[in-house]
Amino acid sequence: MLNTVSTPGDTGWFVRDRFGLFIHWGLYSLAARHEWVKSKEQMTDEDYQKYFDHFDPDLYDPARWADAAAGAGMKYFVVTTKHHEGFCLWDSKLTDYKATNTPCGRDLLTPMVEAFRNAGLRVGFYHSLIDWHHPQYHIDPYNHPLRDRTDREKLNETRDQSKYAEYLNGQVRELLTEFGKVDILWTDFSFQQDRPEGKGRDAWNSDELYKLIRTLQNDIVLNDRLDLDEGWDIKTPEQFQPLEWVRVNGKPVVWEACQTLSGSWGYHRDENSWRSVDELVRTLIDAVSKGGNLVLNVGPTGRGEFDQRAMASLEGIGKWMKRHARSIYGCTQAPEDFKTPRDCRLTYNPDTRRAYVHIFAWPYKHLHLDGFAGKVAYAQLLHDASEVGLQMDAWHADQAGGQVNENALTLVLPQPKPDTVVPVIELFLK
Ligand code: GLC
Numbered sequence: 001m002l003n004t005v006s007t008p009g010d011t012g013w014f015v016r017d018r019f020g021l022f023i024h025w026g027l028y029s030l031a032a033r034h035e036w037v038k039s040k041e042q043m044t045d046e047d048y049q050k051y052f053d054h055f056d057p058d059l060y061d062p063a064r065w066a067d068a069a070a071g072a073g074m075k076y077f078v079v080t081t082k083h084h085e086g087f088c089l090w091d092s093k094l095t096d097y098k099a100t101n102t103p104c105g106r107d108l109l110t111p112m113v114e115a116f117r118n119a120g121l122r123v124g125f126y127h128s129l130i131d132w133h134h135p136q137y138h139i140d141p142y143n144h145p146l147r148d149r150t151d152r153e154k155l156n157e158t159r160d161q162s163k164y165a166e167y168l169n170g171q172v173r174e175l176l177t178e179f180g181k182v183d184i185l186w187t188d189f190s191f192q193q194d195r196p197e198g199k200g201r202d203a204w205n206s207d208e209l210y211k212l213i214r215t216l217q218n219d220i221v222l223n224d225r226l227d228l229d230e231g232w233d234i235k236t237p238e239q240f241q242p243l244e245w246v247r248v249n250g251k252p253v254v255w256e257a258c259q260t261l262s263g264s265w266g267y268h269r270d271e272n273s274w275r276s277v278d279e280l281v282r283t284l285i286d287a288v289s290k291g292g293n294l295v296l297n298v299g300p301t302g303r304g305e306f307d308q309r310a311m312a313s314l315e316g317i318g319k320w321m322k323r324h325a326r327s328i329y330g331c332t333q334a335p336e337d338f339k340t341p342r343d344c345r346l347t348y349n350p351d352t353r354r355a356y357v358h359i360f361a362w363p364y365k366h367l368h369l370d371g372f373a374g375k376v377a378y379a380q381l382l383h384d385a386s387e388v389g390l391q392m393d394a395w396h397a398d399q400a401g402g403q404v405n406e407n408a409l410t411l412v413l414p415q416p417k418p419d420t421v422v423p424v425i426e427l428f429l430k
Helices: 012-017 045-053 062-071 109-118 152-157 161-177 206-216 277-289 308-327 393-400
Strands: 019-023 076-082 122-128 184-188 256-260 293-298 344-349 354-359 366-370 376-381 389-392 408-412 424-429
Touching: 012 293, 019 122, 062 109, 062 308, 076 109, 076 161, 076 184, 109 122, 122 161, 161 184, 161 206, 256 277, 277 293, 277 308, 277 344, 277 354, 293 308, 308 354, 308 424, 354 366, 376 389
Parallel strands: 019 076, 019 293, 076 122, 122 184, 256 293
Antiparallel strands: 344 354, 354 424, 366 408, 376 424, 389 408
16 A cells, blocks of 8 residues: 655545546537547637537436436546637636527536535536637647648737636636535646647646635645646546556656546547446556546537436446445555456455455456465455355465465355456455
């Protein structure tokens, strides 16, 4: 078990809850082909206006979303209050580019926050630093939809990025004062890295923004994309699973993988790269086994629903979580004396002193656990609390004429694999 670097936000609950829902919802849901569609297809504001004019999520019922998330075992949610397209889900006083001015005609964020809170989930806001709609936002040559315009420099003459930064700061103030306690702020993203016209801390006025955030909501869990060396609480690996506990300057930190059900964050009608429930459950287990969290994304439709594919994924995860949540909540990486067997992931709950062996590929009768000899009082399959037999590895190795490992304990497993996506053995340590 590792102690993480201490940071200003309250991550105590975060590292116990482990599993959250990401929601990417905006005008791009109507284009239904990725939330970056405005940039990818280099659309002008006029090209994009049709989505604003037709945004009418008439089936939106946030209580259903919250139920679906709670049913999957998720403990918090993070919603795009504004994504890179610049469109705002709430009734911001600082812009007209918001849900209230579309055919939808109402603030979508307030009822969402309320519904998720009622379902017992904590509240997180994703807020885009990037803004491809704001008239003062400097047109960079990297990802802005107008990047290839020959008159780009001329267009930039009338743009004052510091005014945009004021707007950004003002909106963050609204978000952190008008919705009660916000547990997570997820800013996205800086792209400075040695690029002459990239955007980082100066483009957002991150120092001031940071002070504002801590003044308004001191405890908030803040992510790491403001381009500040210090002050963030979590690292956010995206679209890959780290091979081990994430470290910064050699020290373990609190981290959260953000992953999608398919390739896109925003609703994508024609995408076929949907992950199986099996893969999603393994991803969650994998994160916790390395001391991390998982926030898993759904892109609701333009009608305001989680589509059938997303619902099936959440339901499948929920079915597993119903019987296995004990190996996820309050759990972390196991102490290093306990070796992870091949094709398995270990998690450990330091309060109950139980270890969990998640078996990704079901073995024949015996599973050897190196480092567990003499340390286990009782073992059971977690989903049905059925006893699992224990033998000293010395005994088994002797039978097989193999090498004796005095540190190993052997589990005697039923055959065939139990009918659950990832079976888990719960070990009660002495
Ligand atoms: C990226 C993308 C974005 C998505 C985010 C989630 O930074 O720009 O579309 O919102 O990742 O982590």
